[in-house]
Amino acid sequence: MKSHYEKSFDQHRTKKCPVYLLDQYGYVPIANKRIVTKSVIWPVENRFITADPQLYPTSTVWIVFSNEIVLSWLRANGVFLHEPKIASFFFGLKIPDIMSENGKHRILMVSDFFFPNFGGVENHIYYLSQCLIELGHKVVVMTHAYNNRSGVRYMTGGLKVYYVPWKPFLMQNTLPTFYGTLPIIRTILIREKISVVHGHQAFSTLCHEALMHARTMGYKVVFTDHSLYGFADVGSIHMNKVLQFTLADVTQAICVSHTSKENTVLRSGLPPEKVYVIPNAVDTAMFKPAPERLSNNEIVIVVISRLVYRKGADLLVEVIPEVCRLHPNVRFVIGGDGPKRVRLEEMREKHSLQDRVDMLGAVPHANVRSVLITGHIFLNSSLTEAFCIAILEAASCGLLTVSTCVGGVPEVLPDDMIVLAEPDPSDMVQAITKAINILPQIDPQTMHLRMKKLYSWHDVARRTETVYDRALRCSSQPLLERLSRYLTCGAWAGKLFCLVMLIDCMLWQFLQLWQPDRDVEVVPDATLTSFRPEEMSWDSETLR
Amino acid sequence: MGESSAAADAYENGRYKYIHDIHKGPPEAIDVHHIVLQRSSQKKLLIFCFLTLLLFASSPFFFFFLQQLNLLTTLPWSLLLGGLFVRLLSQKLVKKESVIILPAFGVQLETQYGSGRTIRRFVPINKILKPVLNECVTPVTCYWSLALIIRGEEELMLVFKELYPPVKMLVPIWKAVCAAIDVEET
Numbered sequence: 001m002k003s004h005y006e007k008s009f010d011q012h013r014t015k016k017c018p019v020y021l022l023d024q025y026g027y028v029p030i031a032n033k034r035i036v037t038k039s040v041i042w043p044v045e046n047r048f049i050t051a052d053p054q055l056y057p058t059s060t061v062w063i064v065f066s067n068e069i070v071l072s073w074l075r076a077n078g079v080f081l082h083e084p085k086i087a088s089f090f091f092g093l094k095i096p097d098i099m100s101e102n103g104k105h106r107i108l109m110v111s112d113f114f115f116p117n118f119g120g121v122e123n124h125i126y127y128l129s130q131c132l133i134e135l136g137h138k139v140v141v142m143t144h145a146y147n148n149r150s151g152v153r154y155m156t157g158g159l160k161v162y163y164v165p166w167k168p169f170l171m172q173n174t175l176p177t178f179y180g181t182l183p184i185i186r187t188i189l190i191r192e193k194i195s196v197v198h199g200h201q202a203f204s205t206l207c208h209e210a211l212m213h214a215r216t217m218g219y220k221v222v223f224t225d226h227s228l229y230g231f232a233d234v235g236s237i238h239m240n241k242v243l244q245f246t247l248a249d250v251t252q253a254i255c256v257s258h259t260s261k262e263n264t265v266l267r268s269g270l271p272p273e274k275v276y277v278i279p280n281a282v283d284t285a286m287f288k289p290a291p292e293r294l295s296n297n298e299i300v301i302v303v304i305s306r307l308v309y310r311k312g313a314d315l316l317v318e319v320i321p322e323v324c325r326l327h328p329n330v331r332f333v334i335g336g337d338g339p340k341r342v343r344l345e346e347m348r349e350k351h352s353l354q355d356r357v358d359m360l361g362a363v364p365h366a367n368v369r370s371v372l373i374t375g376h377i378f379l380n381s382s383l384t385e386a387f388c389i390a391i392l393e394a395a396s397c398g399l400l401t402v403s404t405c406v407g408g409v410p411e412v413l414p415d416d417m418i419v420l421a422e423p424d425p426s427d428m429v430q431a432i433t434k435a436i437n438i439l440p441q442i443d444p445q446t447m448h449l450r451m452k453k454l455y456s457w458h459d460v461a462r463r464t465e466t467v468y469d470r471a472l473r474c475s476s477q478p479l480l481e482r483l484s485r486y487l488t489c490g491a492w493a494g495k496l497f498c499l500v501m502l503i504d505c506m507l508w509q510f511l512q513l514w515q516p517d518r519d520v521e522v523v524p525d526a527t528l529t530s531f532r533p534e535e536m537s538w539d540s541e542t543l544r
Numbered sequence: 545m546g547e548s549s550a551a552a553d554a555y556e557n558g559r560y561k562y563i564h565d566i567h568k569g570p571p572e573a574i575d576v577h578h579i580v581l582q583r584s585s586q587k588k589l590l591i592f593c594f595l596t597l598l599l600f601a602s603s604p605f606f607f608f609f610l611q612q613l614n615l616l617t618t619l620p621w622s623l624l625l626g627g628l629f630v631r632l633l634s635q636k637l638v639k640k641e642s643v644i645i646l647p648a649f650g651v652q653l654e655t656q657y658g659s660g661r662t663i664r665r666f667v668p669i670n671k672i673l674k675p676v677l678n679e680c681v682t683p684v685t686c687y688w689s690l691a692l693i694i695r696g697e698e699e700l701m702l703v704f705k706e707l708y709p710p711v712k713m714l715v716p717i718w719k720a721v722c723a724a725i726d727v728e729e730t
Contacts, residue, residue, distance in 0.1 A: 152679040152686075165683050183684040191686065521688065521711050523679075 105468050106138040108194045110211070112173050112204035114143040114161065118365040120389050121201050121226050124280055126155075131461030133157045138525070140192050142185075144174045144206060162188060166206070176205040178500065179507055185213045186511060190520040196468050198222045199246075202229065202239060208246045215249050215482070216504045220471045223247060224254040225264045228386045228407050240267045241490075245497050248485050251471040254278050254464070256387040257408030263386070269489070278463045279411070281455040282392035289398030289444035290373035299330045299436055302375030302399065304363060304390060305382070307338030312381030312404060317343050318425035319381070321351045323432050330436070331356050335363040335371050372397040377435050383423055385409050391418070396451045398444020402435045404428070414454075417447060479505065556582070562713040575645040575724075577717045579709045581638060589637055593630045600626030631659075638706040643717055645724050651692075653703055669728050671695050675703070675721040677714060690714045692721070 109129060113121040129139040134157070145151075145163045153161045164184055169175045189197070197214040199207035202225050211221050223246065230236040247253060247268040253275045255261040261275050294300070301323075305311040317340075320332055334344065334357065341359070348357050363371055372378070378394035380403040387408045391401050395417050403409050405420040412418070419438075421431035483501060487494040556562075565576040600622045637658035644652040650668040657663075673693040678700070680689050688711040691700035703717070 151681045162681060162686070164681055180683075184681075184686065187684075187686050 103469075104136050104138070105465075105472070106193055106195045107132065107140070107468065108189065108192065108197045108210075108214075109139060109141045109200065110143070110197060110204075110207050111141075111200035112144055112168065112206045113201060114141060115155070116146055116149065117172065120280070123389070124224075124226065125200055126159075127281070127283065127457040128461055128464060129159050130157055131457045132465065133159060134458070135461055135465060137465070138192075140188070140194070142188060142206075142210065144168055144172075160192075171203075173204060174206045174209075176209065178209070179504060181206065181209045182213050182504070182507055183511060185210050186217065186508070187520055189214065189217065189219065190517055191523050193522060194219065196220050196222060196471060198224065198468075200224050201226050202243050203227070208242055211246050211250065212501070212504060213508075216501065216508050218476060220251045220474065221249075222252045222254065222467060222471055223250045224256070225260060226256055226386060228260060228263045228384050229267060231267070241493060243268045244489050244493075245486070245500075248489055248497070249482050250274070251474050252276065252467050254467060256280050257411050259408040259411065260386040276463075276467050278460055278467070279455075280387050280389050280392070281457045281460050282389060282396050282451065283457065284396050284448065284452045284455070287369050287372070287393050287396035287448075289396075289448050293444065294374075294376060296376070296440060297329065299327070299377065299439065300333055300375040301330060301377045301379050301402075301432070302333045302335070302372055302394070303379045303381070304335040304368060304371060305380070307334075307336050307340040307344065309340065310383055311338075312383045312423065313338065313340035313343065315381040315383075315404070315423060315425060315428065316379075317347045319379075319428050319432070320344075320357060321347060321353065322425065322429045324351070324353055324356055326429065326433065327436060331358070333358045333360065333371065333375060335360040335368075337362040368393065369397060372399060375399055376439055377402060377432070379432070380404065380409075381423070381428065382406060382409075388412055392451070392455060396448055398442070398447045400435050400439060400442050402428070402431050414450075417450075559584075560707065560709045560713060562709070562716075564716065573647070575647075575720050577643045577645075577720065578640055579642070579704065579707055579713060580640045581707065589633075593633050596633075597623075597626040597630050600629065636706075641704050641707050643703060643721075645720055647724050648728060651721060651724070655705060665701075667692060667694065667701065669724065672721070672725055674725070675718050676700070677711070677718055688714060690718055 107129075109125050111121060111125060113119060114125055115122060125141065129141060132139050139159055141159065141161045143161065143163060145165045145167070150163045150165045153163065155161060164181075166174045166181065174181075188194070197210060197219050199211045199221070200223075201207060207223075211223060214221050229239060231240065243264075244267070247264075247270045250270070251274075253264065253270060255264050255275055255277055256279055258277055261272070261277050264270065265272050265275060303316065305313075307313040316334075323330055324332075332353075344357075344359065348354055348359070360371065372394055376399065378391065378399040378401045380388060380391055380394075380401065382388065382404060383406060385407040388403070391403060391409065391412050394401055395413055401413060401418040403418060403420060404423040406423060409418075410420060419431045419435045421427045483498050486497040486501060489497055559582055561578075561580045561582055563578040563580065565578070567574040567576065603622050638655060639658050640654075640656040642654040642656070644654065646652065648669065650666055651672065653665045653667070655663045671694050673695050675690060675692050678689050678691055680687055687708055689708070690703040692703060694701055
């Protein structure tokens with residue numbers, strides 16, 4: 001007479017997946033190898049999660065036991081089970097038991113770059129968080145303190161932001177202390193009951209530290225890379241090594257374009273199957289074209305970018321006088337500030353173009369649309385770009401774009417909305433001429449409607465949600481296997497990374513002794529609609 | 545005052561103990577909430593003080609061996625310094641913090657130290673705009689605190705200056721102060 005477990009065992013026997021056992025405490029016994037070779041599969045009592053066999057050839061099934069009968073059957077059949085408490089002390093991983101309830105995740109976004117700064121990464125995090133909240137997930141953002149802005153703030157839709165009082169030291173980055181941020185990150189992860197940690201931007205030290213600590217503590221980790229980086233100079237080499245360390249153990253990675261995916265995979269040695277491509281989007285409701293079409297007597301070319309070397313300000317210095325010479329009815333409007341502004345002013349003086357070139361200085365983000373709708377053509381001269389949101393904003397406002405063909409730019413817009421050129425002044429002048437000729441065929445309203453269909457942040461959020469689902473279905477590995485992944489990073493670097501992670505694990509265990517997990521108070525979920533004290537969930541039942 | 549119903553609610557946490565008294569007397573019921581630092585915590589702090597005293601007391605021995613100073617003169621001085629240090633610590637050692645809500649009158653905040661010294665602050669009810677539960681973020685941790693928004697002042701007034709009670713103990717106090725203000729406004 002077969003027991004319930006033996007019957008299910010026969011049913012699942014054909015699936016042939018290796019098994020990791022979790023006992024009712026959620027700890028992973030160290031002796032997985034023995035169980036794996038036996039290919040034993042056990043049905044779960046309350047949680048049964050399978051991984052997609054097509055994605056993960058060595059898929060893993062997580063099973064939770066809460067029955068002594070099952071455990072004793074396994075022991076009787078020679079399956080070696082470790083005592084959970086001893087194993088977990090140094091080698092186990094505690095899996096947070098808040099797996100997705102009804103499919104909704106609790107996400108922590110970490111980056112050095114967030115509001116009140118405005119930029120590509122900042123906007124991406126904000127819009128993505130808002131759309132994820134609309135889909136029903138809970139999102140918390142963690143960043144460093146800006147001037148007086150420190151502590152907990154709430155943004156639209158109940159987005160909670162932790163401005164942790166670590167001062168930035170270089171280009172908006174927190175001081176990298178390796179282990180200094182471990183206590184505060186652990187506290188935030190426990191009190192908000194986070195299930196997925198999502199880090200943004202390879203240049204952000206806070207992101208790397210948070211991902212490292214989250215991995216130590218057993219959380220699932222997703223990383224998004226927003227920029228392209230080189231391979232040759234000293235700064236890039238260091239950054240790539242740090243990236244290799246972080247991405248050696250990341251659960252999933254997201255890049256904003258296929259070019260960016262190639263770049264990230266080459267820099268970090270990550271297997272390409274782990275990287276997803278989810279392009280950025282644009283808020284088409286904010287970037288609407290001008291209500292009346294501009295007359296084509298005088299053609300206005302708009303440039304809005306930071307005036308730095310990377311954004312091709314030097315190219316502009318060559319291109320503008322040439323275009324002004326060739327086309328007498330063309331005017332330029334330049335918005336933005338930076339170190340290269342002086343060169344542009346000099347160029348203006350030298351060629352007496354004061355009435356044909358307007359320098360607006362730094363344009364606040366709220367005014368970008370009003371500057372864009374004064375123009376017919378948008379000029380982007382960047383020397384490197386993973387994905388250019390500025391082009392999307394211009395296209396959404398109905399401008400024809402002329403851009404350098406670098407990085408991920410060719411992937412952004414359809415061919416009839418953009419004219420591409422090599423980053424060479426003469427080539428760019430030719431492209432501008434071509435754009436001026438096709439300008440009468442452009443209808444801003446049609447362009448705007450097309451952009452609305454092509455790009456939306458809700459679509460980005462849905463795709464990111466899929467990535468989170470896949471991430472949470474990945475198996476958790478024991479510490480030894482994770483450490484072996486770090487060894488592949490390099491002869492000396494691999495051993496150094498292993499050492500760093502081991503020290504992190506030990507510090508985490510020490511912190512758990514100093515302040516146990518249950519001492520950290522969990523924040524109750526408060527909805528924004530409840531204003532009166534009685535309606536909020538501050539009941540003794542929920543708190544105890 | 546009339547009779548007092550003792551310990552309407554008592555809740556312990558290991559480090560802190562929360563006691564809620566309601567004094568029913570003329571003219572109206574007075575709400576008193578105490579947060580007491582537990583004996584075990586106090587004991588730990590006292591042990592720490594004793595060890596510091598020991599350290600101070602043993603320092604002349606080190607000096608004696610290192611620099612051949614006269615033991616008889618340095619020992620009483622170091623004991624005195626240690627004793628002063630312990631006394632200062634016990635003055636900082638908080639035994640109990642209380643919130644007394646006098647309806648239609650105000651809120652009195654008391655801090656009682658180990659040495660018996662008590663500091664009292666009174667806030668009239670019409671000056672309190674709202675009590676708020678804040679999440680305070682430090683470089684290493686994040687904790688809850690209860691503060692009062694005072695009309696006309698930029699800074700929040702902390703209800704518990706020295707102790708860090710858990711949020712479960714802060715919530716009933718917050719609700720009681722909210723209720724007292726609501727009654728006053730209506």
